Amino acid sequence: MTFENLGLIEPIQLAVESEGYTTPTPIQQQAIPIVLQQKDLFGCAQTGTGKTAAFAIPILQLLSGQIRERGQRKIKALVLTPTRELAIQVADSFAAYGKNLDLRHLVIFGGVKQKAQTDALKAGVDILVATPGRLLDLMNQKFITLEHIKFFVLDEADRMLDMGFIHDIKKILTKLPAKRQSLFFSATMPPDILALANTILVNPAKVEVTPVSSTAERIQQSLFFVSKADKPSLLAHLLEDKSIESVLVFTRTKHMADRVAKRLHREGVKAEAIHGNKSQNARQRALANFTNKEIRVLVATDIAARGIDVEDLSHVINFDLPNVPETYVHRIGRTGRAGASGSAISFCDAEEVKSLQDIQKLIGKKIPVVENHPFEADINVPVRKSSGGSRPQNSNRPQPAPVSGNRVARNSSQPAPRNTSQPAPRNSERRWFGKPRSKNS
Structure with missing residues (x-):
């Protein structure tokens, strides 16, 4: 027609x-x-x-x-x-x-x-x-x-x-x-x-049309288990991959959106935040800069992101998993439009396991887990019992990908992890948004 x-x-x-x-x-x-x-x-x-x-x-x-x-x-x-x-x-x-x-x-x-x-x-x-x-x-x-x-x-x-x-x-x-x-x-x-x-x-x-439970097949989804404190470091690490050209990053709160954008700016990544506390002029300027490729990353809350329609958006990153599973589908649907391919990356910390389970139940499949990355956290995802008995925990995580040298075998669209031959820094040595972490942080 x-x-x-x-x-x-x-x-x-x-x-x-x-x-x-x-x-x-x-x-x-x-x-x-x-x-x-x-x-x-x-x-x-x-x-x-x-x-x-x-x-x-x-x-x-x-x-x-x-x-x-x-x-x-x-x-x-x-x-x-x-x-x-x-x-x-x-x-x-x-x-x-x-x-x-x-x-x-x-x-x-x-x-x-x-x-x-x-x-x-x-x-x-x-x-x-x-x-x-x-x-x-x-x-x-x-x-x-x-x-x-x-x-x-x-x-x-x-x-x-x-x-x-x-x-x-x-x-x-x-x-x-x-x-x-x-x-x-x-x-x-x-x-x-x-x-x-x-x-x-x-x-x-x-x-x-397009039931909310469906996620486009052309969108490559991936999941990173990571502690809440290490999310900023993981995000900065992924953005070292220059093939990630334009990224819409979702956070749960306005405050976090600002903190993530500031952290990325200190890392040398051009980024701006957009949320309800920003003035209309600031929001429109940030959106225009993102649309015109003057900035690489736009960090947004769900409410502010409604209405954002950017062509050729290569990646969506869920810095925080949404509490409402349907929101996950809306978020990742902003990439892979008009027949183009896209990538949706999600971070999951220990407090977000329930949200992950709800999302996977809604979309009817398990999101592939990326293992052996520098900031990997050991997070158990309970499996619901079935009539055939229970399966061991973490059964939703696939077997580790084959390793060649120091690089994890991966899809070419997936950012490469850092060299893991050196141990990841201790938690006490990592930095939380540019400031040394304390035990109480």
């Missing part, structure tokens, strides 16, 4: 072609015709499946076919996103696909002064992309009314709930017209997401 088969009007077809797209992704193939039929939609799709175009393209087409009333433009379409980065990405998609149409769009988010946004609102817009906080703020100031909304999109609904936006969403829903077309997208479908969808959608069609 091509975009020509989807019944798109010529201005949008030309815009899509100019972007270099010819074949729609599975979710676009399924969702675009449904939205064009003006039905509500429940889409289950994770980042990287092309879902933004799946709703942006048909909304643009439907809006272009409506007769615009005289006077100031009224907001007819509202797209709600959890993060500023994702909001900007969605707005860019509307700009790209709608560049040949007489429609105006605007993106609004917090963390910046509101004047430029309110000036644009006064001039009139057709499509508004917003984060919940700034939207409610400007609604309370009477800069925005939602009474003319014809199309409502709730994007990344699961992340919305994770970030505590449920009350904001409910407030916004009360201001929307009852007669509207609603599109609901989520990467996962736990009970609270289904309950929220039922309050928004009316007899929706359902589209589900």
